[in-house]
Amino acid sequence: MKIILTFTLLMIPGVVSSISVTGYSGGGVTIKCKYDEGYTANEKFFCKGQWPECINQIWTDEKDKWVYDGNFSLYDDTRSAVFTVTIRNLSEEDSGTYRCGADIYGRYFYSKVNLKVIRDQPIRSVRGYSGGNVIINYKYEMKHKNHVKYFCKTAADQCFTVINTNRAAGWEQDRRFSVQDDRSAGLLRVFIRDLNENDSGEYQITVKVSEEYSFFSEFNLIIRDDDCCVKSISLSAAAGGSVNISCKYPQSHISDVKFLCWRSGADLCAEETSVKESRRWSPEGKIQLYDNREEQLLTGSISHVTEQDSEYWCGVQSDQGHKSFITRVLIHVTETSSSSSSSSSSSSSSSSSSVESQHLRMCIK
Structure with a gap:
């Protein structure tokens, strides 16, 4: 189960904020760090360890574009004065204390992130066949049963929402896509009908906890046209x-x-x-x-x-x-x-x- 958590951390010069983040092995986390609009031109960083001996995971002065370094990526949105850090393919070794911040003329203003990675079995891939249908089952913790769920297709670090559900039991439908949130079982079911090979690709199931915090599971959907079977x-x-x-x-x-x-x-x-x-x-x-x-x-x-x-x-x-x-x-x-x-x-x-x-x-x- 790939998990991504999204947080907004306010960085005020001279003040260090702190938050705890939980991720799952095989998944990822996304952290959004807000900074003062006067620092849009400054370099942004994300490092691991105690200050001041913090080992850089990613550091960049690039603006309004994604920058990649291994499992880490960073996007500095200067219009919103927010930069986003994503860590993919988490392992338990990624647990620890991180800092996200800005280099302001040699003075580092940052927010502390305590990341804990828990071992889990993520959804890796789901197979379907042209002309058929597929049901994808996503199990979530009961504490998230009342939160809105989304199902979307991903491309270039963006998630294009296919359908969402904000009520229990009933099916929400949009063209060939349907979603049912069985909150009594803590189970989200995604149904895709009339499959074709263009449906292949990366998908996400997202749980929106609040405006600042969401997490999702990411998997690869593989659609084939197998000669063995009549449709x-x-x-x-x-x-x-x-x-x-x-x-x-x-x-x-x-x-x-x-x-x-x-x-x-x-x-x-x-x-x-x-x-x-x-x-x-x-x-x-x-x-x-x-x-x-x-x-x-x-x-x-x-x-x-x-x-x-x-x-x-x-x-x-x-x-x-x-x-x-x-x-x-x-x-x-x-x-x-x-x-x-x-x-x-x-x-x-x-x-x-x-x-x-x-x-x-x-x-x-």
């Missing part, structure tokens, strides 16, 4: 009968959990059935699944079909809980009449026998 399947079934499905998935997901979810209206996954082991059927129910990892094939049966069973999705779930929806399954449900009930019953029985035979063949393999 959509159309099937037919008689009402009350059964229908069999078969979905291929990429080899890179062999060890992942496979699922089939039912879409109802705007709700992408109203109900979901998953299978976690290879060559084992999921528990009995309306939906039964079987994962043949040798053939990279998810098969199964949907019983007691109704008109509501018009759309399903086959997909995979990573060990961090992110879900990639790969193949859309459209089912055309035909009505049955009393005169054809025996035929429907026979068809249902045949379909059931087909699934049992398929199960037997898979087991023999």
Whole structure:
């Protein structure tokens, strides 16, 4: 979980202010230092250690542009009399005391920053497929449940907001992007539909704590167009009968959990059935699944079909809980009449026998 904290520190000549900052390994922190407008032309610095033996991490006289030095970057915004320091790829060794300040003719005016880096497992990357959908799960501490959340795409140290949410439970939608803040679980869900390769890139999930302080998790979204898998399947079934499905998935997901979810209206996954082991059927129910990892094939049966069973999705779930929806399954449900009930019953029985035979063949393999 990449974390960035944003603070505004007021530097008054002769006065040293202090603040504590918490970051997470693999993430980063951003610190905003405000200075007097009379010092816009002076050099700005960010150093580590006790004063006056403070080891410079970054020092520059450049104005209104980003300057980089290793994991550190600095931007001096002379119009706002604020300079911003960002530390990326944090490790526990980055913990310590820092100073951000200005060199005013050999006199250093600064603010003290006490940084503590906590070990964590950040989101590194999420994979999706062209024509499909993806759900990204972001877990946050409960103390942040009432804060506004943002989801945005990053470029050149800037974050272009895609969507934000300021209420619990309900989905906030903007075109192909949706966000749901489940505050009872401390979980932010991001849903992106109709993926294409242009959606690939760096993204951020931001929690705004106050006007001065926010933090975010950054990850890489990778969208591929894999030849192994069809994007959509159309099937037919008689009402009350059964229908069999078969979905291929990429080899890179062999060890992942496979699922089939039912879409109802705007709700992408109203109900979901998953299978976690290879060559084992999921528990009995309306939906039964079987994962043949040798053939990279998810098969199964949907019983007691109704008109509501018009759309399903086959997909995979990573060990961090992110879900990639790969193949859309459209089912055309035909009505049955009393005169054809025996035929429907026979068809249902045949379909059931087909699934049992398929199960037997898979087991023999």
